[in-house]
Amino acid sequence: MEDEFLLEILYRTCIMFVVILLVLRLSGRRGVRQLTLFEVAIILGMGSAAGDPMFQEEVPLLYGVTVLFTILVIYKGVTLLSVRLKFLHEILEGKSMVIVQEGEFEIKHEKDADFSQMEFFAELRNQSVEHLGQVRYALLETDATLSVLFYPDDDVKYGLPLFPNHYKAIKTLPINKPCACMFCGRVEEELLAIDAVCPRCQHKEWALALNTKRIS
The missing domain is CATH 3.30.240.20 (bsu07140 like domains)
Structure with missing residues (x-):
């Protein structure tokens, strides 16, 4: 039984890894050095959402995928708003000094x-x-x-x-x-x-x- 679940962990990890790469690609960012605090928070949230389905049998893969794409939608929506609202942009990204x-x-x-x-x-x-x-x-x-x-x-x-x-x-x-x-x-x-x-x-x-x- 444990051997079967180890194989399932490998399978789940591969699936979630591919999903994470897809979500990061869709987010449009090219490098870690370009990340702002808001984006770091998004990445941490994605890591938490992706980690649980990898090794917890009671957490379906679909739940993790749903959370990841929900985070992506929130990120895109807030990014579009921050382009139009200067105060929101400064709250999320900070100011140059x-x-x-x-x-x-x-x-x-x-x-x-x-x-x-x-x-x-x-x-x-x-x-x-x-x-x-x-x-x-x-x-x-x-x-x-x-x-x-x-x-x-x-x-x-x-x-x-x-x-x-x-x-x-x-x-x-x-x-x-x-x-x-x-x-x-x-x-x-x-x-x-x-x-x-x-x-x-x-x-x-x-x-x-x-x-x-x-x-x-």
Whole structure:
């Protein structure tokens, strides 16, 4: 009897796997990196609906298939509504967040629980950004990707370094060398003191600013 049910589990699993692939194909998504929180919730619901019929003998396959296609209909319906209703789109997908503007960090997000400066440093480094003076605009998209617009080489300005070998607080007061606030990226042409207060964010740590051109 157990052997027969093991064979049935294999059969059920194959059927539900094919159904899941079909539903995902019909949903129109091509990759996991494009998923929003709403879509992650849909995927989790689909996983739960598909899992039970695979190994629970008392749950008919038809029930699981019905749930999966019901979820698909709900997903398609809500997606169509969110295209027409901006507030619904923002609730489900969230908003894009400005990270860097004109070579400086956007500090209005400093108290957000999701804001991690070091994480954005890493993302920018992955795009061959050496310092913020190379970046005109950086936007965190709703799918967690980072979109970056760069200054042309001739317009690159002094900016906060992003790599550890240069992202270091100054120990002595530099002469005639621009420094960048290590928190917001504001550049001062000349500091009056090592612990000068940044007029933009009120922090007191500074690093030597760079103005090297971007190597793509």
